Amino acid sequence: MTTQLDPPPVATSPPPVTRRRPGMWTLVAVLAAHGVRAFLRTPVAALFTLGLPVLFLVIIGALFGNEIVEPRQGIRVAQFFTPVLAVFGVAEAAFCVLAVDTALLRERGVLLRLRGTPVPPWAVLAARVCAAAVFALLAVVLVIGLGVLAYDVQLIGRTALAATVTVLLGVACFAALGVAVVSLVRSSTAAQAFTNGILIPLAFISDVFTISERTPTWLETVGWVFPLKHFANALADAFNPFLPGNGFAGDHLAVLALWTVAALAVARRRFRWAPTGDGRSPAPVRGGLSTSTASEVLPRSLRRGRPTPWASVAVQVGYALRVLSRDGTGVFFAVVFPVLLVALLPALMAETGEARTEAAQVMLPAMTAYGVAIVCFVTIPSGVAEARERGVLRRMRGTPMPEWAYVAGRVGAMGAVVATIAALSTTVAVTGYGVDVRPARLPALVAVLAIGTGCFGALGFALLGLARRGQTVTAVALGTLLPLGFISDVFVVGAQMPAVLATVGDVLPLTHLVHALDDTLAGTAGSAPAWGDLAVLAAWGAAGLIVVAVTARRATLIR
Template structure:
C-alpha cells in the first residue's frame, strides 16, 4: 500500500515588521486619524498661528531697530512657537489618550499583537510632527509676513529645543491623562495648566514686569524654559549658538519625571481600564405622571437640565467660570496690578472683571450650550425627545435660559474674586449690568444654535464656534485693550456682536453705568437674525443622509426601495 506524499507547505515570503517599521506605520495611522479630527487641528495648529497673526498684526509691525530691521514680531514668535509645541504635544496627547481609554480603544488595542511601546510611541511621534508643523507655520509666516529673522547659526538649537520640548511635554501629557479619570476632567486640567502658565511664561506677553511670586512660578515650570530657548535662538542681537544647558536640563528633568509618572500610572492601570461615559446625561423624561405638563413646567425642566448638564461637565465649568476668573486675576497682576488706574480713572481689576465676565458668558452661550445641542442631535437624543411633549420652542428657550443663568453666576464669581483680590466693588448700576449680560448671553446663545445648525457632527460644531469666538475675542476688547487695530480687523470686530456685548458690559459696570444704546441695538439685531436662522434651520435629527439616503419627512412613510 502506497501513501501519497503530502506536499510541503510553501514558506511565506512575508515577515513580521520590525520595531521601526511598526512605529512608522503607527505614527502614520495617528496622523491619518488627526486629519479626520478638525477640532484637534484647530486647537493644535490653527490657534498658535492665529494668535501670532493677530498679535503681530496689532503690534508686531512696529519697528524697534530700523538699522537692523528688527520688529516687535521678532519677540512674539518664540512664545507662540512654544505655545504650538505645548498644544500639539501636552494638550493633544493628554486629551486624546484620555478619550481613547474612556472609549475602550486602549483595551481593545491591548488585545492585538501591537506592542504597547509602539502604540504609545505612535501617539508621541504624531504629536511631535504636529508640533513641528505648528512651529514651522509660526516661524514661516513670521519670516514671510512680519519680518521675523531666522539665523543659520541657531538652527541646530531650534531643532534640539523642538525635539526635547516635544518629548518633555508629551511625557507630561501622558502622565496627566494616566492620572486623571474622564476626558472632560483631562480637558479642563490640561488647558487649565497651559493657558494660565502661558501668561507668566513669556508666551502671550513680552516686556512686562511680573510680580516676584509669578516670576518664580513661571521659572519652576518647563514652558518658560522652552520659550527662553526659542527666544535666545531668535535673538537678533545674540552671537552664540542658542544652546543653553541649564534650560535644556530643566526640560529633560521634567520629561523624565513625566515619563516616570506615566509609566507607573499605566502599569497600575493595565488591567483596569476605566471606561467613563463620554456623552452627557440624557434629559429626564418630561412626561408628567398625570396629564400633559404645562408650558412653564416644560421650560423650567429644560432650564434645569441645561444648568445640570453644564455643572456636571468639568470642561464647561473650567472654560466658562474658572478660566475667566483666573484671567481676571492674572492679566491685571501682570500689567501693573489690579489697583492700577487707567486714563478714565477705572482700575485694571474692575475693567478686566467686566471683560472676563463677558468672555465667560460668551463661552457658555456660544460654545457650550450649542455644542451640547448638536451632540444630542448627533447621538439621536433629540430624535427621541421629538416623541415627547417637549416642543422645539421649549427646548431652545430652556437652553438659552440656562446659558443666561450660568453667565450671571460667572459674572458674580468674577466680581467676588476681583473684589477680594483687588478691592473691586459692586457695580453701582448692578441691575443694568445683569440686564445687559442677560441680553448679550441670549443673543450669543441663539447665534451659537444658528451656527451649529450647519454642523453635521459635534466636532464640527465645536470647530465652528471656537474657531470664530477666540479670534474675535482678541479683537473685541477682551484680552487686548487700548490697541489701535488695522482697519480691516477693526471693521470685522465692529460688525460682529462680541465687541458691542463687551463694551456694553464694560459701560454698565463702570461708576456711571452708562451703556451705549447703539451696542444694545446691535445685540438686538443679531438676536433677531439668529432667531430667523434657527427657525429655518433647526432640526431634531441630523441633516443629510441616513444610511446613504435622505431622511423622510416626519409623518410621511418613506417609499419602499424598488
C-alpha cells in the same frame, strides 16, 4: 508495439506563504499614521494646535506692528515673539492633545484591546507620541515659516542646531508630561480640564502671552518652576541675533530634561491600560430605547404623567446644567477661565494698588462679556449639536415633551451660567482689587446680560441650523470667537488697531457687549444706558432668530 504512458501528475497543494512579522518600528509607523488621520478628523484639535499659534501671530503682528529694532541687520519685533508662539503650538500638540487622545482611547477600551495583540505596549505609546510630535513640529514649521515669509523673521545659521535640539527636547518633555497626566487622571474629561487649566494660565506667566514686564515676584517664581517658560526662553534665545555663541541655553535645556525624566518616571509607575470606570459606557437597551437616552429626553415627571410645560422646562434646565458640569473643558473655558483672568491679569498689568483697581475695572466687563459669548455661542450649542448627532433630538419627537421645552431649557441654562460668571467675576474684582460696583446699577446690569445672552444664544442656535456636525459647530464657533476677542476690547484693550480690524470689531457684537457692560458698571444710578450698543446686540440677535426660523422650517435644527 507498446508505449509507456507518463504517470498522471499528482495534485499537490501550493507551498505555504510565509509572511514575516513586521518590525517593531513598522508597527509604530502604522499606528502613528492612524493617530495622524484621527487628528486630521478632529477640527477642534487642529484649530487649537495649528490654527491658534498662527492666528496669534497674525493678530499680534497686526495689533503691535512689526517695527525695525536694528536697521543695519533689518531685525524686526517679530523676531522675538514668533518663536514663543511656536512653543505654544508644541505644548498644545505634545501635552494637551496627546493627553486627551490617549485618555480617550483608554476610556473606550482601545488601549486594553491593543494589549491583546502582538504589538508591544511600548510601541502603542510610542506611536501616540510620534503622532503628537508630527503635529507639534508642523506647528513650529507653520509659525516660523509664516514669520519668515510675512514678518521678515531671520533664521540664524550659527544657532540652527540649538533651535532644532531645543524644539525636539521641548516636544519630548511635553509629550512625557502628557503621558504622565494620563497616568494620573481617570477620564478624558479630566485630562482636558487639567491640561488646558494648567497650560493657558502658565502661558500668561511664562513669556508666551507676554502682557507686561511688571510681573509680581511670586508669579515670576512660579513661571520659572514649570518647563514652559524655560522652553520659550530657550527657543527665543536661539532666534535672538544679539546674543553671542551657538544658541544653546544649557540651564533651560537642563530644566526641560529634568521635567522629562520626572514625567517618564511617573508614567512608568502609574500608567494604566484598562478603563478606570469613570467613562460612561452605553446603558443597556430596553424596548429599543436605551436608559441613557431615556434620561436625556424624558424627565422623570414625564414618565409618571404629563407635566406642565414649565415643569418640563425646569427639568431640562437642570439636565443641561448637569451635562455641562460633567464637561471639564466646557466648565473651564466658560466659567473658570474668565474668572481666572479677572483675578490674574490686573496683577500682571499694574504694580500699584490703584493701577490694579483700574485694570480690574477694565477686565471685569471684558471677561464677563467673553464668558457670555463662550457659554451661549460655543458651549451650549456644541452640546446640542452632539445630542443631535447621537440621534437624541430625533428620538425626543417620540416623547410627550415638546421641542420648544428642550430649547427653552438650554436657554435657561445659558442664563444660569451667565449669572454665575458675572457673580464670580464681580466678587473677585470687588474683593480682590476694590472695584466699585454700585448696587443701584445691578438692575441695568441684569438687563444688559439678558440682552447679551439672547444675542449670542440666537447666534449659537443659528450656527446649529447651518452646520451639520458637532465638531464643525465647535470649530466654527471657537474659530470665530477666539480671534474676535483680540479685536473686541477683550484680550487687548486700548491698542491702536488697523482700520480693517477696527471696523470688523465695530460691526460684530462682542465689542458692543463689552462696551455696554463697561458703561453699566462704571455709570451711576439714573445714567443713560448704552442704547447704541444695545441696539447692535438686538439687531444681531434678531438676525440669528431669522436664521433659526428658516432652518427650523427646513427641519435641520433637530434632524
